[in-house]
Amino acid sequence: MKLKKASAVINMFKEFFHKESSSGIILIMCALTAVIISNSSLNHAYEKVLHTNIALGMGKFFISMSILHWINDGLMSIFFLLVGMEIKREVLVGELKTIKKVILPIGAALGGMVVPAIIYFMVNFGQNTVSGWGIPMATDIAFALGVISLVGNKKAPRGIVVFLTALAIVDDLGAIIVIAIFYTNNIRWLALLIGVIAFVFLIIANKLKVRHISAFIILGFVLWICLLKSGVHATIAGVLLGISIPLGKTRVEAEESAAYKLEHLLNYVSAYGIMPIFALANSGxxxxxxxxxxxxxxPVSIGIALGLFCGKQLGIFGMSWLFIKFKIAKLPSKVSIKHLYGASVLGGIGFTMSLFISSLSFSNAIYLNDAKVAIMSVSIISSILGFLIFKLMKTKNELS
Structure with a gap:
């Protein structure tokens, strides 16, 4: 009897972790936990733990950072490694392979990045908070897809899921470029030069079709240290490592590659380890x-709120509508204009990437708190509204 009960519990957990919405639910729980702790008597201990320094290394060769920085610069580099690998896979063998498939989500993603950034910039123009213009540009794909999975495939056809996934990948790429160019500290050129050499070796290893994934990981670690020391944000090393690992030119080759196996492993590590830890550390x-x-x-919270909620809808839906109207692109199979609007609302879920960019934008605790409150509030509103739009949508069977 006890064995049956234990087996039932194990099966229940297995079923939970295989659902697309599970990672989003865990993220919400961790974010709420951080908010509760920050507003309790435990807040002092919480802040003290996050700002406790940890040093790794020996002698002159060591890195000393707070736990918060280890999470944001270290663990998040693994998350960005996964992002880099996903971008490469989608470009080589996935949804971004042909221009015909990619033109609509690319246009929507560009609109969804530019319009929110302009709105934030206009609200904060002439103030020392203008540096946060990159915050409302991002979309949290885990949350967005989690919401869509709760709706079901009858209300949200595969075409809109693919569209939103491709959009979020282009969105992530845009965020990476913005972080690399605009959220970089003073450059230490020697460290950057060594980092460039490490990346060249990664490319050479790729061209020589080196199969030992450990060789890429070692070079990637060297690249991460160099970028960390150079002033370029260290998470960029994860992206560069991700795009340098060999994948294969066909879907079959890709699925048999070491990169695919590593990506599959990192999906679970990121969804159920890295992202919850990040949420717990950054959502307070x-x-x-x-x-x-x-x-x-x-102006920080107003810019973010208007950027994420209004800007994302205007940018994503507006650009999609223009591309379709002028026949630059066409709607995916079984996808309607209403589906596109629902997806544009879900684009306002900034959470993970927005929180990450806000931590790069502001050192002022008040501005950072304003940014976090706005991001979390608008992400919740966008999630609920997006869910309702899809849920209340009539299917063909319901209309007949």
């Missing part, structure tokens, strides 16, 4: 009546 905000008063008057 002070929530009280003053927080919500500031939400209404702070």
């Amino acid at each position: 905000v002070i929530v009280n009546i003053n927080s919500f008063k500031r939400l209404m008057i702070s």
Whole structure:
């Protein structure tokens, strides 16, 4: 009897972790936990732990960073490694392989990045908070796909899931470029030069079709240290490593490659390890009546809220509509204009990447808290509204 109960519990957990929405649910739980801790007597201990320094290495060769920085610069580099591998796979053998398939999500993604950034910039123009213009550009694909999975494939056809996935991948690529160019500190050229040499060796290893994944990991680690020391954000090393690992030119070759196996492993590590830890470390905000008063008057929160909620809808849906109207692209199979609008609303779920960019944008604790409150509030609103749009949509069977 006990064995049956244990088996039932194990099966229940297996079923939960295989659902696309599971990672989003865990992220929400970790974010809520961080908010609860930050607004309790445990807040001092929480902040003390996050800002405790940990040094790794020996003698002159060591790295010393706070736990928060180890999470944001270290663990998030593994997340960006996964992003780099996903981008490469989609470009070589996936949904971004042909221009015909990719033109609509590329256009939508560009609109969904440019319009929110312009809105934030206009709201914060002439103020020292203008540096946060990159925050509302990002879309959290885990949350967005998690919401769509709750709706079901009858309400959300595969075409809109593919569209949203491709859009988020292009969106991630845009965020990576923005971080590399605009959120980089003073450059230390010697460290950057050594990093470039390490990346050249990665490319050579790729061209020589080196099969030992450990060779890429070692070179990637050297690249990460160099970028960390150079002032270029260290997470970029993850992306560069991801695109350099050999994949194969066909879907069959890709699925048999070491890169595919590593990506499959990292999917679970990222969804159920890295992202929850990141949410737990970065979602701590002070929530009280003053927080919500500031939400209404702070240029940071207003810019982010308008950028994520209005800007994403205008950019994604507006560009998609223009591309379709002028026959530059066409709607995916079984996808309607209403589906596109629902996807554009879900684009307003900024969460992970927006929180990450906000941590790069502001050192001021008040501005950072304003940004976090706005990101989390708008992400929740966008999730609920996007879910309702898809859920209330009539299918062909319901109309007949």
